[in-house]
Amino acid sequence: MGMKLDGVDDISLIELIVDAHADAIKELYDRYHRLVFSMAFAILGDPSTSEEVTLDVFVRVWQRAKMYRAERAKVSTWLVAITRHHAIDVLRRQNSHPDLKSLYLDDLLLHNESPASDPEARAEVSLQQARVRDAVAQLPAEQRQALILAYFSGYTQQEIAEVLKQPLGTVKTRIRLAMRKLKQTLADEKQPSDKSENA
Secondary structure, rough: OOOOOOOOHHHHHHEEEEEEEEHHHHHHHHHHHHHHHHHHHHHOHHHHHHHHHHHHHHHHHOOOOOOOOOOOOHHHHHHHHHHHHHHHHHHHHOOOEEEEEOOOOOHHHHHHOOOOOOHHHHHHHHHHHHHHHHHHHHOOOOHHHHHHHHHHHOHHHHHHHHHHHOOOHHHHOOOOHHHHHHHHHHHHHHOOOOOOOOO
């Protein structure tokens, strides 16, 4: 009979994993495999490769749990960082371009949010995520690709150019255009529908 871990907090789970409790890694997987898969898929654009990366991430967590530092990041943020680095490595090895037609930005943006106890604050966060998701979805595919890599990988534009095998100038232009369109789309959404040009 396995341990009952559904009420155990994330940090305690990591401590149990350090002590080689297999039930703890299963519980962590149940909580976060969707988030990890979503991040991998946003970068790689291939479901089967993303599934492999997801499994690899939890194997790495099992092997390296003692490296986790609670004072530096939440467990979810740590998992996202491991996933991002691993997926970018896979992408480079494949020497291929990510296909970002499907973006799970609601999941991807969650790791940047501190948990809000106030229902109103949670609703506002949810609304903001939906706005960003919709705005990013409206971008042309190549702009969306460059923006996602810049935002989630934290790589320089030069590094993104190398990953995507595109000229640096092209990457800069795509990110600049994407940011401008995002800003415009989000600004337009805040305006009332009957706004006048001379208001």
